[in-house]
Structure formats: structure tokens, C-alpha cells
Amino acid sequence: xxxxxxxxxxAGLQYFGRTTASVSHELKNALAIIKENAGLLNDYLLLAxxxxxxxxxxxxxxxxxxxDQTRRADQLIRNMNRFAHSVDSPVQxxxxxxxxxxxxxxxxREAAMxxxxxxxxxxxxxxxxxxxxxxxxxxxxxCITFALAATQPGxxxxxxxAPEGHDVQILFDSLTGLADMPGEAFPxxxxxxxxxxxxxxxxxxxxxxxMVITLSGR
Amino acid sequence: MAEKVLLVDDEKDFLSVMSERMAARGMDVxxxxxxxxxxxxxxxxxxxxIVLDLMMPGMDGIETLKAIKQRNPTLQVILxxxxxxxxxxxxxxxxxxxxxxxxxxDLDQLTQKIKQAQAKKMVLVEKRxxxxxxxxxxxxxx
Numbered sequence: 001x002x003x004x005x006x007x008x009x010x011a012g013l014q015y016f017g018r019t020t021a022s023v024s025h026e027l028k029n030a031l032a033i034i035k036e037n038a039g040l041l042n043d044y045l046l047l048a049x050x051x052x053x054x055x056x057x058x059x060x061x062x063x064x065x066x067x068d069q070t071r072r073a074d075q076l077i078r079n080m081n082r083f084a085h086s087v088d089s090p091v092q093x094x095x096x097x098x099x100x101x102x103x104x105x106x107x108x109r110e111a112a113m114x115x116x117x118x119x120x121x122x123x124x125x126x127x128x129x130x131x132x133x134x135x136x137x138x139x140x141x142x143c144i145t146f147a148l149a150a151t152q153p154g155x156x157x158x159x160x161x162a163p164e165g166h167d168v169q170i171l172f173d174s175l176t177g178l179a180d181m182p183g184e185a186f187p188x189x190x191x192x193x194x195x196x197x198x199x200x201x202x203x204x205x206x207x208x209x210x211m212v213i214t215l216s217g218r
Numbered sequence: 219m220a221e222k223v224l225l226v227d228d229e230k231d232f233l234s235v236m237s238e239r240m241a242a243r244g245m246d247v248x249x250x251x252x253x254x255x256x257x258x259x260x261x262x263x264x265x266x267x268i269v270l271d272l273m274m275p276g277m278d279g280i281e282t283l284k285a286i287k288q289r290n291p292t293l294q295v296i297l298x299x300x301x302x303x304x305x306x307x308x309x310x311x312x313x314x315x316x317x318x319x320x321x322x323x324d325l326d327q328l329t330q331k332i333k334q335a336q337a338k339k340m341v342l343v344e345k346r347x348x349x350x351x352x353x354x355x356x357x358x359x360x
Contacts, residue, residue: 028300029229032322036235043242065231115275
């Protein structure tokens with residue numbers, strides 16, 4: 001079977017699939033905790049029916065856990081919903097700070113699996129760009145995957161945004177193993193196609209542990 | 219006899235609530251929130267069953283399963299996962315996992331599997347002891 005060659009479409013689908021799988025896994029974890037706490041409440045009720053006195057603090061612990069996990073699941077669904085809406089219009093005006101924050105939130109689990117933390121450096125003022133948000137998220141998501149491979153466990157990757165004349169830069173800092181990564185590892189063919197489509201450039205500085213995506217003419 | 223269970227998951231809230239519920243069902247539960255901690259617990263030994271999360275930071279469930287089986291092939295491992303795929307399930311069974319349970323798990327079903335694991339382990343340990351005894355008797359030539 002031969003599939004039509006569309007590197008951008010395929011990369012987008014792969015990123016969408018990867019992200020959906022990761023979010024659904026997280027949701028299952030939250031649901032599993034909620035279910036077990038409901039089960040624990042049932043255990044307490046059975047004990048109480050048999051005349052055992054249950055310390056009210058134990059009920060409170062269960063209630064707090066259910067509340068925490070419900071909040072966690074709600075946040076996951078909100079992020080997934082925002083991500084799903086990134087394909088609403090192929091090109092639109094987006095607040096880059098929000099998009100990078102969403103990227104970080106969607107990538108938290110992938111980073112945690114590699115025992116790496118992600119932080120976003122706050123910007124002085126909001127930066128808005130006209131771009132293809134889903135294509136940009138796909139490119140940045142692939143950057144994150146590569147950045148995680150280029151960072152030792154226990155480290156923290158810092159994401160940042162900086163205006164550069166008429167352009168804007170998205171920075172990935174503290175990539176402690178970037179200098180040791182093979183040059184051909186990133187960008188791959190599909191990333192190069194995304195860079196061209198987004199009118200963007202990629203630059204890696206191994207010794208500085210920094211990767212930069214520059215979006216032209218905001 | 220209380221089943222001695224090692225429960226391994228990086229979700230601390232999950233560990234806490236599951237440990238409490240399993241203990242209430244008469245099991246002797248030890249909790250570990252990482253593969254490294256689980257392997258250290260395995261060294262101290264004596265578990266009838268290990269309930270192991272497949273997706274964990276650092277060393278994942280499959281790698282941990284391999285390391286556990288290398289240390290003690292009689293240990294019975296039940297893998298627990300948020301998203302079971304057929305491929306992962308087959309891989310785990312090939313590596314010697316006793317069973318594969320998808321989250322959210324049914325505790326009665328899991329308890330049943332733990333009891334099966336304990337029985338299976340006892341048979342394996344007895345068989346091993348028998349073989350050891352046989353080898354001592356033959357080597358001495360009595």
C-alpha cells in the first residue's frame with residue numbers, strides 16, 4: 001500500500017495522536033484515583049454499618065483527593081479542548097504566550113516520563129503573531145521531544161519568547177546534552193517542511209544548550 | 219495466610235488509596251513509587267505478587283518487569299496500566315508477567331489475581347525446592 005506523501009499532514013496527525021494518547025492516559029490515572037476513593041468510601045460505610053467508628057478525618061482525606069483529581073482531570077480536558085480548537089482556522093492571530101503555555105502543559109507528561117521538568121519564562125508584554133497554530137504546535141511539540149532527548153534526567157528545560165526586531169523567537173534553554181546530539185537528529189524532513197510553511201528558522205547552539213525557533217515578520 | 223503484595227505506581231494518591239483498600243482486605247501491602255524503590259524492595263524479598271504500573275518515569279514497567287524476573291523468576295507480576303495495548307500486553311506476557319489489568323481496575327478482580335499469583339508462586343517455590351533436594355540427593359550418591 002502506498003500512502004500519499006504529505007509530511008506536514010502526517011507530522012500533524014502523529015503529534016495529535018501522541019498528545020491525545022498522553023492526555024487520555026493522564027485522565028485514566030485521575031479516574032482510577034477517583035474510583036478507588038469512591039471504593040474506599042464504600043469500605044468505610046460497610047465498616048460503619050457493622051458498628052466501627054470511622055475518624056471523620058479519613059472522610060476528609062478522601063474528599064480532598066477526589067477534589068484534587070477532579071481539578072486535575074478538568075485541567076487536562078481544558079488543555080485538550082484548546083488544543084483541538086487549534087485546527088479551527090488554518091491561519092489565525094494567536095497570543096504566543098498562551099500557545100507556549102499550552103505546549104508546556106501538553107508536554108508535561110512526556111517530560112515527566114523522562115524525569116525532566118518544564119517551565120515557561122514569563123514575558124514582559126504579550127506577543128501576538130499571525131500563524132498556523134496547529135502547525136506551530138506540531139513543530140514546537142517535535143522540538144520538545146528532541147529537547148527532552150537532549151536533556152539529562154533531573155534537569156529543567158525553560159521555554160521562553162523574545163521579540164527580535166520584526167521577528168519573534170521561541171527559546172528552549174538549559175538543554176544540557178544538546179552538544180552531544182547528532183546533527184541529523186533534528187530537524188527531520190517533516191520539521192523542515194513545517195519550518196518552511198511557517199516561514200520560520202531553526203537554530204541550535206550546543207555549547208549554550210539553547211534551541212531557537214524564529215518566526216519571521218510577526 | 220495474608221498475601222504479601224508489592225504495589226508499584228508513580229501516582230502517590232493511587233498508591234495510598236489502593237494500599238489502604240488492599241490492607242482492609244487482609245493483604246500485607248508494601249508501596250513503592252518508583253522502579254528503583256521497587257527493585258530495592260524486591261531484594262528484601264518475600265512477595266507473593268507485584269502489582270506494577272506499566273508507565274512510570276525513568277525505568278518503565280516493562281524494563282522493571284525484566285529486572286524483577288532477572289532477580290527472581292518465581293516472582294509473580296501483574297501489570298497495571300492506564301492504556302493497555304495488545305502489543306504491550308503480549309510483550310509483558312512473553313517477559314513472564316502473570317497478568318495484565320487496565321486502570322481503573324476492579325479491586326475484586328485484582329484481589330482474585332493476587333490470590334492466583336500467591337498460589338502459582340507457592341507451586342513454583344515447592345517445585346524449586348524439590349529439584350534442589352533431588353540434586354543434593356543425586357550428587358551425594360547415597
